[in-house]
Amino acid sequence: MKKSNLTINDIAKALNVSKSTISRALRDAHDVNPETKRKVMAFAERHDYRPDSQAKGLRSRSTKTIGVIIPAYNIPFYSIAICGIQDYAMKMGYNVIICHSNEQYETEIKNVEALLNANVEGIIISVARDTAKNEHIRKLRRKGIPLVLFNRVIEDFKAPKVVVNDYYGALNMVNYLIKTGCRKIAHISGPANLLLSNNRKAGYLDALAQADIPEDDNLMIEGDFTIESGMTCMQKLLEKNREIDGIFAVCDAVAFGAMKALKNHGIKIPDTISVAGFTNEPMAALVEPSLTTVKQPIYEIGETASKLLFAQLEDPELPAELCVLETTIEVRESTRKLNSSATDSMG
Amino acid sequence: MKKSNLTINDIAKALNVSKSTISRALRDAHDVNPETKRKVMAFAERHDYRPDSQAKGLRSRSTKTIGVIIPAYNIPFYSIAICGIQDYAMKMGYNVIICHSNEQYETEIKNVEALLNANVEGIIISVARDTAKNEHIRKLRRKGIPLVLFNRVIEDFKAPKVVVNDYYGALNMVNYLIKTGCRKIAHISGPANLLLSNNRKAGYLDALAQADIPEDDNLMIEGDFTIESGMTCMQKLLEKNREIDGIFAVCDAVAFGAMKALKNHGIKIPDTISVAGFTNEPMAALVEPSLTTVKQPIYEIGETASKLLFAQLEDPELPAELCVLETTIEVRESTRKLNSSATDSMG
DNA sequence: AAAACTTACGGGAACGTTCCCGAAAAAAGA
DNA sequence: TCTTTTTTCGGGAACGTTCCCGTAAGTTTT
Incomplete structure (x- = not known):
């Protein structure tokens, strides 16, 4: 599909100023006349101008996108964790592409490829049930792509991880x-x-x-x-x-x-x-x-994973941190009642 | 974060041919020598070259991305429907950005803005619990952005919809x-x-x-x-x-x-x-x-919504279709047994 | 052997931004 | 009045692709 949006050049022509000035005005730069700035802003507002994210990204060499790989959507844990990941990412101005491996190692490899092709800046991953090898993850490492593992993590692999105790x-x-x-x-x-x-x-x-x-x-x-x-x-x-x-x-x-x-x-x-x-x-x-x-703390697990990824994006040299969140015991009806005469101290 | 990937220019320099030839070779065009094509392919493979999606998108004026807005992640229905949407979109070579409105109309509006800023080519949406107005959706229409509603649809609004009977x-x-x-x-x-x-x-x-x-x-x-x-x-x-x-x-x-x-x-x-x-x-x-x-048929609902969106992407003039999927009754234990002497015909 | 055609490749513009640099005009200082 | 500074803006390159066009060879036709 073709897009045919209003560009900075169109505004420049319409207002009879150069595109540089439009660009500056829209980013509220200091070296532009308040009056022209106002005019540009008004015009952009009226015509609902939106900068082309790809042009901007190409120029700034950033995609503002991260990728997430989960084993399956229909595991409630991941629905909630994704929510935590995404809320934080959105707050940081990033988009999130989610892939599911369908609990298959082979698909997980394809997911990694898909995310690389989308030029994501970092990846958060929880591996499939049968994922034993880690060559695909090592590849990300070699390519210098920031990475965070959560919940289902792989052992003996140096990367930030978020798990519970x-x-x-x-x-x-x-x-x-x-x-x-x-x-x-x-x-x-x-x-x-x-x-x-x-x-x-x-x-x-x-x-x-x-x-x-x-x-x-x-x-x-x-x-x-x-x-x-x-x-x-x-x-x-x-x-x-x-x-x-x-x-x-x-x-x-x-x-x-x-x-x-x-x-x-x-x-x-x-x-x-x-x-x-x-x-x-x-x-x-x-x-x-x-x-x-x-x-x-499912939501927090996702949120923490997101935070660790963005910390890495800001400082790629950051040492790999293992983040262990606490659990508590939720007593309901499926277990026998605690005998009141028994000890009542427990962590 | 900066990306510093191998570009087509780097390959051109390394192989001492022009970037045009590299571009052609990588796309397996006809007017390039089989031998150089082989060399280029091999080089790209060896160095894991990946075309910059933004540059490609800028040039081709397409983002290969669609957006989805759901009310909440933790409603199992949507987890499954998203799966259907995404599987089909991926098959079509598109990425999916998912937003959740948290069942709030205000957030839904922000979601629409976020997706527009990401320059998505189309949007699939299931509205929030309290969404009564449709100005934000009309806006999409005005901007010519293909749109599909599913499950929770808004009445008196001309757009493709996927629902069950x-x-x-x-x-x-x-x-x-x-x-x-x-x-x-x-x-x-x-x-x-x-x-x-x-x-x-x-x-x-x-x-x-x-x-x-x-x-x-x-x-x-x-x-x-x-x-x-x-x-x-x-x-x-x-x-x-x-x-x-x-x-x-x-x-x-x-x-x-x-x-x-x-x-x-x-x-x-x-x-x-x-x-x-x-x-x-x-x-x-x-x-x-x-x-x-x-x-x-939850997965199929998502899949169908996706299909309708891509049909629209291919032909924007397509008339708005109302797609109604069938339901069946799943009898379990929470209802009384059917009296065997009663009629046993039911749809 | 000249003309026509094919094969293989390079040059350069374009997509929509940002940003560096320079320049004109206006303001301030001498 | 001439220089210096500030304000405001435009030109143009760059990001990494694709694609149109041109052109040098090599190949076939006359």
Whole structure:
């Protein structure tokens, strides 16, 4: 499609001054007669003049655009995080191009290419479920494109990262389950290539260890982040083990799936089995029973990622910072009530 | 931030040919020696040359960018619809800039300005809850910017629109409720300034009329599209009326809120009161009991909106088309079972 | 062997900005 | 009155592309 907008030259001709003067007047420069400035402004206002962003960008050698890659749109976490990213970027006068990898490594590579072709000035990325390699991200590094990883980050890679304290969040949550009387706590973990999965699992294991509960391989199973995965994993856990009294899921979606499976088996939540999740998606408050979960500051995660990116844009030499946000435990109905005689101190 | 990429001139100097030849070679033009073409391609590949999108755009007078305005990110409907919009746009080689109005008319106006400043070639918009005026949209029209409305459209405005058959969806759903034995069916409607709300309400009213059930103002209440609104509206309905045996909500979120309120009152769903929603968000299958709802082809709505926009980009003279997608009824657990002796034909 | 045509390439303008530099006019100082 | 300074403005290059046009060779036709 052709655009045919009013240009600075048109205004110059109409007002019988040079384009330089128009340019200066519009940017409210000092060395232009107040009277002509007024005239130019008025004319531009009346005709709704808008500078061509591409011409401006070409001249200033900046695109004022950043890119974001997320695994999927329909994960509520990312909807909210994107909001945080974008609000801050807009405030900085930047546009945001969002891509989704559809949880596929191959698509993620294509996303990176698409963003490079759009000449974005920086990229914020949360990797796909099956992304183990990082060659595509290293490429960005080599090209000097500022980069921020968030939530699902890749290990042993030097770049600013925004995560939550996955380990302590999990530790605290499992501690809480233990305090409510759970002893046979199962864990449905996430893909092992993601740091997040391992940290949450480590928190789970350490909580057990601290309570002198032996770990049991039969109580651990690896899923991905989907509801379906939660259902099938729960199913398998129940087949292998009949004494489970608690579930700690790597994320809320998996917890929802686990709850669904438990309901199908006619198992009461939390009377027979407590269920806990991680993230605190909006849905968590709505399911029945409502889900006890580790609450992440989702919007702030996005906002922080955005801030780190812009900090890098201003100073490319900035050392890579690891930003760890705090979580809290949101107690709802899917876990047993805390026995009031038990200890009531918890982080 | 400054960008310092490889340009066509750099390649020209390195290979000792003119930039014209480089340009031609890269675009695989016919009038360039296969040998030099090979050399240029190889060089570009090796150094990961990417044409400057702004220079190209300035020259070709196109930004290859479209804009989307949605009310909010955290409405699952829009997450999915955006996916449909974007997938198609990407396929067409376009980038997408997404803005959210935060359900505020004022912000929506700012969004339009932001997109105009980004020189988007077209805009897809779903208006905010309280958007009654359309001056900002008319402005786009005046400027000749292709436009498509979807889901929440504004009445008496000539532009391509993508909606579902709200009237028939509602009619069929309320018909179904009646067939399952409901007689006192309440309706929590949406904001009256939106066509969608009125059409769904009309469907509700006509279904009642067709079954010779008198309409009752006490059974109708206006909410917005939020869970909270669903809760408070349900609360009010219960205070005014004790014989309700069915609820038809304008959307799933409102239905979720209504269910929450009913549970708080200890009212059994669907034994005492059936609840039906509209949209079929992913959540609908997860809540307890799972929600019977009118199923919209959400991804396709977005995809269709995108298609209509690109059709307009290709031919600006194209007449404004109203695209109405079909809905189906997704029966789940929140409504009473259909009496097997009753008629089993329904649309 | 001259004419016509093809192949392959270079020069330069253009897209709409910004910005540097210089210059005319007006104001101030001598 | 002549110089110096300030105010105000215009000219033109530059950003990285594309594309039109011209032209030098090489190839075919007469």
